[in-house]
Amino acid sequence: MSDLPLSGVRVVDLTRILSGPFCAMILGDLGADVVKIESPKGGDPVRGQGHIVDGLSWYFAGFNRNKRSVALDLRRPEGLAVLERLLAGADILTENYRPGVLDEMGLTPARLAQINPRLIVVSVNGYGSTGPYANRPAFDFIAQAMSGYMATNGTPATGPLRTGPPLTDLIAGLYAALGAVSALRARDAGGPAQRVEASMMMSILSMMAYLSSGALATGRDPVTTGNDHPIVAPYGLFRAADGDIAVAPSTDVFVARFLGEIGLKHLLDDPRFADNARRVENRAELNRLVDDALAHGTQAHWIERLNRAGVPCGKVQRLTEALADPQVAAQEMVLEVPHPGHGTVKMTGFPIKFSETPLQLRHPTPDLGAQTDAVLAEAGYGPDEITGLRDRGLLG
Amino acid sequence: MSDLPLSGVRVVDLTRILSGPFCAMILGDLGADVVKIESPKGGDPVRGQGHIVDGLSWYFAGFNRNKRSVALDLRRPEGLAVLERLLAGADILTENYRPGVLDEMGLTPARLAQINPRLIVVSVNGYGSTGPYANRPAFDFIAQAMSGYMATNGTPATGPLRTGPPLTDLIAGLYAALGAVSALRARDAGGPAQRVEASMMMSILSMMAYLSSGALATGRDPVTTGNDHPIVAPYGLFRAADGDIAVAPSTDVFVARFLGEIGLKHLLDDPRFADNARRVENRAELNRLVDDALAHGTQAHWIERLNRAGVPCGKVQRLTEALADPQVAAQEMVLEVPHPGHGTVKMTGFPIKFSETPLQLRHPTPDLGAQTDAVLAEAGYGPDEITGLRDRGLLG
Known part of the structure; x- marks a missing residue:
């Protein structure tokens, strides 16, 4: 030793x-x-x-x-x-x-x-x-x-x-x-x-992090957004068949992979969702479509599949669940x-x-x-x- | 150098x-x-x-x-x-x-x-x-x-x-x-x-901290309590004349000092507030009385006075306020x-x-x-x- x-x-x-x-x-x-x-x-x-x-x-x-x-x-x-x-x-x-x-x-x-x-x-x-x-x-x-x-x-x-x-x-x-x-x-x-x-x-x-640098650069306070990302969509908690999953595709590349994996790649051709700014603007509608698509699989299914595609994804675990997690x-x-x-x-x-x-x-x-x-x-x-x-x- | x-x-x-x-x-x-x-x-x-x-x-x-x-x-x-x-x-x-x-x-x-x-x-x-x-x-x-x-x-x-x-x-x-x-x-x-x-x-x-040790000891998840302390009262945000202050008297000694400074020491003789368990039980009423007492002074007044008495106390600052804080x-x-x-x-x-x-x-x-x-x-x-x-x- x-x-x-x-x-x-x-x-x-x-x-x-x-x-x-x-x-x-x-x-x-x-x-x-x-x-x-x-x-x-x-x-x-x-x-x-x-x-x-x-x-x-x-x-x-x-x-x-x-x-x-x-x-x-x-x-x-x-x-x-x-x-x-x-x-x-x-x-x-x-x-x-x-x-x-x-x-x-x-x-x-x-x-x-x-x-x-x-x-x-x-x-x-x-x-x-x-x-x-x-x-x-x-x-x-x-x-x-x-x-x-x-x-x-x-x-x-x-x-x-x-x-x-x-x-x-x-x-x-x-x-x-x-x-x-x-x-x-x-x-x-x-x-x-x-x-x-x-x-x-x-x-x-x-x-x-970016909250202080933003406040120092602009003199304005950040706005609290709960589980939504202030400037990225889709991002947040979505509803699989048996519970919520957290999904965080941080760039256009991963948004495309995410939507592709859940069968919604066509949304990128929809003028309402064609770029991040428009997706943020139409977040409620986009989130509804994502929830509908995810309803066809379980948490475990989507977490496995999306992570394999490189899309950061996981379950919101209770603390006792986390403490019992295999990882x-x-x-x-x-x-x-x-x-x-x-x-x-x-x-x-x-x-x-x-x-x-x-x-x-x-x-x-x-x-x-x-x-x-x-x-x-x-x-x-x-x-x-x-x-x-x-x-x-x-x-x- | x-x-x-x-x-x-x-x-x-x-x-x-x-x-x-x-x-x-x-x-x-x-x-x-x-x-x-x-x-x-x-x-x-x-x-x-x-x-x-x-x-x-x-x-x-x-x-x-x-x-x-x-x-x-x-x-x-x-x-x-x-x-x-x-x-x-x-x-x-x-x-x-x-x-x-x-x-x-x-x-x-x-x-x-x-x-x-x-x-x-x-x-x-x-x-x-x-x-x-x-x-x-x-x-x-x-x-x-x-x-x-x-x-x-x-x-x-x-x-x-x-x-x-x-x-x-x-x-x-x-x-x-x-x-x-x-x-x-x-x-x-x-x-x-x-x-x-x-x-x-x-x-x-x-x-x-105590959230994981409690979960490991009991097998139960902690309950979210927002700004209230799960097992201590009074504790949290209270209303001074010109805005909220955060107050955290963590033991009976500091609860007594806090109530003394704001003119409510007599509450400790009130059966509803005589010990911490009863104060937690009657938190809403206690908080109302504390808010009423604090309404007679400004944030700055109470923060200065309570800290001098050893009661942890401060202002909920916006991030831009914190970045401009003299400390x-x-x-x-x-x-x-x-x-x-x-x-x-x-x-x-x-x-x-x-x-x-x-x-x-x-x-x-x-x-x-x-x-x-x-x-x-x-x-x-x-x-x-x-x-x-x-x-x-x-x-x-």
């Missing part, structure tokens, strides 16, 4: 909730040793959220694998001293406090450089650590609203719509993980250890992970595939403080010192 | 449209030298898409900065030979062909290893390169549908809803960029050069980039902030083939060879 990409990298992880823990989990998935520091009083609040089975939150388990847990009271100077000793041997510190909180704890950039001049500090926050909103508390729903993203999600009837998953947390966490690995490479190539951050609002704003199985995207004392937990897998060093589940999600003693021992604490710290209520 | 994190890294980029180009742009933003190989006949199709100003697509410009462009006909053996010479000196090859196409071009893993045993091959695709859907054409709308994501976006009235931006392209591209940098680190630490890939369907599936300006998230011959292009900025090596616009988005001669010269081609290739129609 080859080493993993980040084998040998040590991360001290102060994050909680989702954006920061997702960043730290990705570093752990890539092979880093991630030590999650949690409050001895209950730990990360997500331990109590989502569906709890046999005493373990599957939401927590799915987003905190490949970490070890140390329960340590950081509100007391003696706890902070332990943290500083752990940081002395670390490569990366991850945190998602509100900007300024690390400083308030005494962990200023100057102090951190004193403790460990090679330490890379990775922050995930709501709005960035500078600017008028830097001190605002972060929350996915608000980042979706402030970034303009919500205004592009929905239909004219719904108005601005929050998307279901907390995507701004996850995308910011992913950017932060990329920042961490990039900073590590730069440091190991002789550059400085540095601070890296990603924010929820700016991360989603960077993903608006998801082939990609090992649902893992079944034994968690001693809590049964076997199912969680989504590793979306980055490496040919020589495939990612792996090295540590199931730890119980709170499960590795407190082991990690402190590695940092040089003797058994008596650990007992003393525990007696004084600093450890969990 | 310090070097950038990926200074000295050479990328040969065969991608087009969005997922792959986004991955390659991120590598360029991080400092890599990215050589985008395009067909001499028009190049990347996105050059002709979106809003075109002074002969340049702002969509293309915003997602292909920090690259150089070489126009080279890869359909002819002589063109492929040029590509192989460029690959011999590269660290990373990025591609987003359908799985198998690289092999059909003769660039099998074995051949690539022969050309350059240190080459890392980074692929972005729709479904992954193995499994029953591997050969299907990729498209964001279809990946949204197949992954179960669409089924979680929307309201009970809308049904499954495509989200506005092509997020599966962008998230897969971001994962692929992280895979690339991680593989680079592993290689430079003595590991093997390897193939890395990320797919659109699996990337978005990895971001379903976005403070974070330098709208760049104005002179493009010789095409005026000044506005584009979104760099969401990862590095304290010592801030990312920068080193190359405006190139015209098709703008660096063909320079890149070939660097690879050792003499002026006469380049002229010969051009005379034979291989270059643009």
Whole structure:
């Protein structure tokens, strides 16, 4: 077995909730040793959220694998001293406090450089650590609203719509993980250890693609169009004999192939549908004709046939269907992970595939403080010192 | 000025449209030298898409900065030979062909290893390169549908809803960029050069958070709730004197602060609203009372006041508002980039902030083939060879 990409990298992880823990989990998935520091009083609040089975939150388990847990009271100077000793041997510190909180704890950039001049500090926050909103508390729903993203999600009837998953947390966490690995490479190539951050609002704003470029070019806002493409037809959901299929022929070539496969090639000779502009104009009528043609076959039939012809096509799957999809199985995207004392937990897998060093589940999600003693021992604490710290209520 | 994190890294980029180009742009933003190989006949199709100003697509410009462009006909053996010479000196090859196409071009893993045993091959695709859907054409709308994501976006009235931006392209591209940098680190630490890939369907599936963990734990699908939180109240959009604000108090502590700030603390003594379960049950009545209370102040008033009290709160901004937001300006998230011959292009900025090596616009988005001669010269081609290739129609 080859080493993993980040084998040998040590991360001290102060994050909680989702954006920061997702960043730290990705570093752990890539092979880093991630030590999650949690409050001895209950730990990360997500331990109590989502569906709890046999005493373990599957939401927590799915987003905190490949970490070890140390329960340590950081509100007391003696706890902070332990943290500083752990940081002395670390490569990366991850945190998602509100900007300024690390400083308030005494962990200023100057102090951190004193403790460990090679330490890379990775922050995930709501709005960035500078600017008028830097001190605002972060929350996915608000980042979706402030970034303009919500205004592009929905239909004219719904108005601005929050998307279901907390995507701004996850995308910011992913950017932060990329920042961490990039900073590590730069440091190991002789550059400085540095601070890296990603924010929820700016991360989603960077993903608006043609919507942001269009808004910047014209000064006008995009119009929400639901499942219709703003400027392409046919495109969207259509009705096969046993349910909807999504079809996305993006250019004239694929429109011709699509209409050919469903027996409607003649429509391209019809003045109402001869080019894309006219098809958009007569979308309702075109969609009706397509629905009629598709009614003669099942979803499976059309999906197989259209994809074979190169026309992107698929089913709108419920989430449980997607999780049971054969492609998801082939990609090992649902893992079944034994968690001693809590049964076997199912969680989504590793979306980055490496040919020589495939990612792996090295540590199931730890119980709170499960590795407190082991990690402190590695940092040089003797058994008596650990007992003393525990007696004084600093450890969990 | 310090070097950038990926200074000295050479990328040969065969991608087009969005997922792959986004991955390659991120590598360029991080400092890599990215050589985008395009067909001499028009190049990347996105050059002709979106809003075109002074002969340049702002969509293309915003997602292909920090690259150089070489126009080279890869359909002819002589063109492929040029590509192989460029690959011999590269660290990373990025591609987003359908799985198998690289092999059909003769660039099998074995051949690539022969050309350059240190080459890392980074692929972005729709479904992954193995499994029953591997050969299907990729498209964001279809990946949204197949992954179960669409089924979680929307309201009970809308049904499954495509989200506005092509997020599966962008998230897969971001994962692929992280895979690339991680593989680079592993290689430079003595590991093997390897193939890395990320797919659109699996990337978005990895971001379903408590929705996927809940579905896996219960076997039941989440219910779409639009802007209401499924299990928390008050939460969502509320009406201030001059427009809506989004408010997300996620725990009892913040609910109490929220109601206190708006003069409704007494509601917590009302049996209808005494705990979260009862507040969810009586959400409509609670929301009405909150709207009434908020009507006495402006959006700006409440956003300032509630954030100061630690209650996450913001405005639902239109995209043009967000792009003009003072925080976005403070974070330098709208760049104005002179493009010789095409005026000044506005584009979104760099969401990862590095304290010592801030990312920068080193190359405006190139015209098709703008660096063909320079890149070939660097690879050792003499002026006469380049002229010969051009005379034979291989270059643009």
